[in-house]
Amino acid sequence: MVFTTSFNLRADKTQVQREFNLEFVKAGRCLDQHCADAGEKETTHASISVSLHFTDLAEKTHAHVFTYLSDVDLRNISQVNRACHQLAGRATVDWINQRKKPLAKIMKPLQLENLLKLHGERLQYCDCTGMPISANKEILYRIIALCPNITHLHLKECGLSDQDMDIIIKHPNVKVLNVSSNGLTSKGIEKLVQSTFFLQLTQLNLSQNFIGDDLGSLMFKQDGELEVLNISHDLSSKKIGKKTVTSIVEKMRLKKLRILHLDHNHLDDECIDLLFSKKSPSIQLYTISGNPAKEMMMMEIPF
Numbered sequence: 533m534v535f536t537t538s539f540n541l542r543a544d545k546t547q548v549q550r551e552f553n554l555e556f557v558k559a560g561r562c563l564d565q566h567c568a569d570a571g572e573k574e575t576t577h578a579s580i581s582v583s584l585h586f587t588d589l590a591e592k593t594h595a596h597v598f599t600y601l602s603d604v605d606l607r608n609i610s611q612v613n614r615a616c617h618q619l620a621g622r623a624t625v626d627w628i629n630q631r632k633k634p635l636a637k638i639m640k641p642l643q644l645e646n647l648l649k650l651h652g653e654r655l656q657y658c659d660c661t662g663m664p665i666s667a668n669k670e671i672l673y674r675i676i677a678l679c680p681n682i683t684h685l686h687l688k689e690c691g692l693s694d695q696d697m698d699i700i701i702k703h704p705n706v707k708v709l710n711v712s713s714n715g716l717t718s719k720g721i722e723k724l725v726q727s728t729f730f731l732q733l734t735q736l737n738l739s740q741n742f743i744g745d746d747l748g749s750l751m752f753k754q755d756g757e758l759e760v761l762n763i764s765h766d767l768s769s770k771k772i773g774k775k776t777v778t779s780i781v782e783k784m785r786l787k788k789l790r791i792l793h794l795d796h797n798h799l800d801d802e803c804i805d806l807l808f809s810k811k812s813p814s815i816q817l818y819t820i821s822g823n824p825a826k827e828m829m830m831m832e833i834p835f
Contacts, residue, residue, distance in 0.1 A: 652678030666691025694720030
């Protein structure tokens with residue numbers, strides 16, 4: 533089976549155009565990388581015709597070629613035949629991993645579910661920001677069950693409940709977790725903080741949830757690999773304040789924590805004085821804007 537691909541190159545790196553003819557399908561837009569793969573130097577105008585014998589190429593090369601197409605082009609190609617459907621599916625997941633765009637802007641929940649059934653093991657970067665997970669719990673179940681290799685999981689503004697945390701903390705490989713702007717209560721967040729899942733995280737965003745000063749203080753008494761933690765915009769009535777700051781300076785066990793976001797909480801002048809009088813040896817940056825303290829600032833602390 534032979535596919536003929538024509539590349540129309542232009543000087544503008546970000547707007548390299550081509551016609552990709554797969555039987556009756558025409559797709560457009562690829563990257564300069566494709567030109568390099570074809571062994572061509574950059575020129576103002578050039579035209580290359582390349583015959584790709586897909587039956588003779590390694591599976592990795594199939595997906596590699598398709599990743600230079602847009603998400604729309606990939607959907608078109610997937611309709612050519614079964615082989616192209618499989619290749620385009622794998623390439624779509626690779627495309628998602630590389631582009632790091634919210635899935636809601638690329639496909640509908642049902643399309644995502646079908647894609648994960650076939651190629652979920654390839655997914656590493658999963659941004660579900662804004663997806664109506666609260667109305668369709670199957671999305672979350674599919675992500676956890678079918679995508680064991682996800683390392684970055686973004687669930688901002690998904691309408692998560694405290695019960696959903698029971699599902700999330702079962703994932704074995706997530707390193708970066710964003711569950712901001714979900715209205716989670718201290719009950720759900722406590723499940724996370726006290727789980728073994730918490731120990732594997734390197735970045736965690738809990739902003740705009742109901743954390744509370746008691747739970748805020750608990751976080752820093754836990755072991756873990758966290759390097760970046762965002763607990764800003766606490767929505768609870770007993771906002772993060774003195775108890776949390778006391779734990780930071782006296783009982784800190786997150787030895788790798790470098791960046792801590794504490795904006796828009798209840799840090800008064802006493803808290804700020806305490807925070808900077810006993811500096812944590814690992815933390816390089818605190819952000820504390822929007823607090824009741826008289827002086828609002830972003831302060832960087834060198835090693």
